[in-house]
Amino acid sequence: MTAAITGTLVRDLLLCERRADLDVNGDASRRDEVSDFVRMLWDQGCVHEDAIVEALPGTVVDLRDLPAGVRFGATLAAMDDRPDWIVGGRLEAGDRVGVPDLLRLDEAGWSVGDVKSGQAFDPAGRPNREYAVQVGHYGALLGELGLGDPDRAFVVGRDGRPVWYDLTAPRGDRPSIADEVDGLVDWARSIVEGTAVTRPALSAACGMCHWRGVCRAELDAASDVTLVAGLGRALRDVVEPLAPTVPMLAALSDAQVRGASVPGLGRSRLLRFRDRARLLSTSGAKPFARAPLGLRRYDRELHLDLESDPMSDGLVYLHGVVVIEDGREEYHAFFAERPEDEGRAFAEAWAFLNSPAGGHVFHYSRFERTSYRVLARRYPEVCTAEEVEALFSRARSTDLLVDAVQPLTEWPTNGVGIKPLAKWLGFNWRDRDASGAASIAWFHEWLEAGSAAVRRRIEEYNHDDCRATAVLLEALIELPVLSEAPWPVAEPAAA
Numbered sequence: 001m002t003a004a005i006t007g008t009l010v011r012d013l014l015l016c017e018r019r020a021d022l023d024v025n026g027d028a029s030r031r032d033e034v035s036d037f038v039r040m041l042w043d044q045g046c047v048h049e050d051a052i053v054e055a056l057p058g059t060v061v062d063l064r065d066l067p068a069g070v071r072f073g074a075t076l077a078a079m080d081d082r083p084d085w086i087v088g089g090r091l092e093a094g095d096r097v098g099v100p101d102l103l104r105l106d107e108a109g110w111s112v113g114d115v116k117s118g119q120a121f122d123p124a125g126r127p128n129r130e131y132a133v134q135v136g137h138y139g140a141l142l143g144e145l146g147l148g149d150p151d152r153a154f155v156v157g158r159d160g161r162p163v164w165y166d167l168t169a170p171r172g173d174r175p176s177i178a179d180e181v182d183g184l185v186d187w188a189r190s191i192v193e194g195t196a197v198t199r200p201a202l203s204a205a206c207g208m209c210h211w212r213g214v215c216r217a218e219l220d221a222a223s224d225v226t227l228v229a230g231l232g233r234a235l236r237d238v239v240e241p242l243a244p245t246v247p248m249l250a251a252l253s254d255a256q257v258r259g260a261s262v263p264g265l266g267r268s269r270l271l272r273f274r275d276r277a278r279l280l281s282t283s284g285a286k287p288f289a290r291a292p293l294g295l296r297r298y299d300r301e302l303h304l305d306l307e308s309d310p311m312s313d314g315l316v317y318l319h320g321v322v323v324i325e326d327g328r329e330e331y332h333a334f335f336a337e338r339p340e341d342e343g344r345a346f347a348e349a350w351a352f353l354n355s356p357a358g359g360h361v362f363h364y365s366r367f368e369r370t371s372y373r374v375l376a377r378r379y380p381e382v383c384t385a386e387e388v389e390a391l392f393s394r395a396r397s398t399d400l401l402v403d404a405v406q407p408l409t410e411w412p413t414n415g416v417g418i419k420p421l422a423k424w425l426g427f428n429w430r431d432r433d434a435s436g437a438a439s440i441a442w443f444h445e446w447l448e449a450g451s452a453a454v455r456r457r458i459e460e461y462n463h464d465d466c467r468a469t470a471v472l473l474e475a476l477i478e479l480p481v482l483s484e485a486p487w488p489v490a491e492p493a494a495a
Contacts, residue, residue: 021198037437058084110148112138120163136181201233250277275485279412300359319349322466361397422468
């Protein structure tokens with residue numbers, strides 16, 4: 001049976017073409033296990049949807065329990081009865097299918113919408129692109145069937161309020177939502193028909209995908225240039241005409257790089273990608289710094305790492321600090337046992353970091369500073385915005401990622417997150433499933449059951465993150481300073 005073009009397929013194409021293709025045409029037995037975090041997101045989404053449906057005003061027809069084969073007919077019959085809402089309806093037109101969470105009837109007629117756990121608009125005030133193409137697909141179906149308005153759709157986000165999208169409005173340098181949906185539907189059709197050629201690309205999102213093992217094998221077999229840290233799918237498109245594989249990128253000479261014209265990629269950045277490719281291509285390659293890093297050890301060090309849940313308005317549920325002093329290491333955890341304890345945990349952590357004992361704070365990425373800025377606004381009784389800036393000033397703290405790793409170092413790894421770097425250095429997390437996403441899933445498990453073992457698992461993971469920062473600091477201090485990655489020089493051809 002030929003697969004239908006669904007709203008999910010259209011959305012997934014926007015996220016990753018290879019995943020969308022494998023979902024339709026791949027061998028399901030080769031899928032990886034779905035992570036606990038992804039399952040938690042599914043569960044939370046269902047709970048959120050149920051809460052929204054329960055609160056809908058007016059008359060509601062719920063079709064979610066009906067089999068797919070009869071649901072389109074049931075949707076048409078329900079629309080004839082003109083309730084205020086239809087939940088879980090189904091729209092069909094040719095090879096396209098849509099299952100909007102909600103169909104809404106108002107004075108303008110029927111419109112489509114979805115219930116989502118995130119924000120309907122991005123930080124720049126634009127419609128969430130993933131949500132927009134999905135409801136745009138439903139809107140196009142509604143219009144083609146002559147059942148309602150194809151030019152608008154709505155999303156009920158985390159706050160429970162419906163937000164409307166204009167599907168035909170121009171979006172600056174992007175096409176309208178409706179036009180983008182048309183292009184994605186054509187692409188989806190070629191995938192369903194088996195005529196599309198799709199490729200994986202390594203990215204941070206791969207870690208939670210159920211095809212990660214299949215795609216990684218394909219990337220390795222192709223020596224795909226997205227294996228180079230920081231060189232993603234978009235940059236691959238402009239680098240490949242010059243160097244389509246990691247070994248070919250590594251083999252570029254300085255003269256070739258200087259003479260290259262790569263749209264959107266300066267020569268200095270191309271040189272860095274070239275050197276990273278060389279490290280990946282050289283057995284036993286070691287990281288190096290391009291300039292002195294200016295790092296040192298302190299008499300008292302505070303290695304800070306936070307755990308937070310972005311799906312709960314950025315709730316920070318754990319502040320972990322490893323103190324290293326006089327050759328001793330001690331871990332301190334400031335844990336919010338319930339969401340309402342966030343302020344108390346922040347106050348305790350803030351007092352500890354600013355105790356008379358002092359110390360230099362080390363952390364990895366801007367996340368800690370950004371989170372403390374938010375917490376200061378949320379709990380002004382704990383500290384001021386100026387005090388947060390003072391804590392994260394160069395005099396009191398060092399961001400190892402932003403201040404050293406990203407601008408000045410190169411590594412024989414596929415990324416520069418704390419985990420790939422620390423693991424390359426020989427550090428291992430105690431938990432085999434160690435990740436920030438897993439920690440969030442464990443925290444929700446803790447909230448449900450209050451298990452001491454689960455809390456210990458969260459704190460051990462955070463403790464290891466803090467220790468990894470200390471391990472990385474020591475390695476960064478010892479890095480050699482080189483102008484470029486070592487590379488064998490070709491011998492002159494014999495006369």
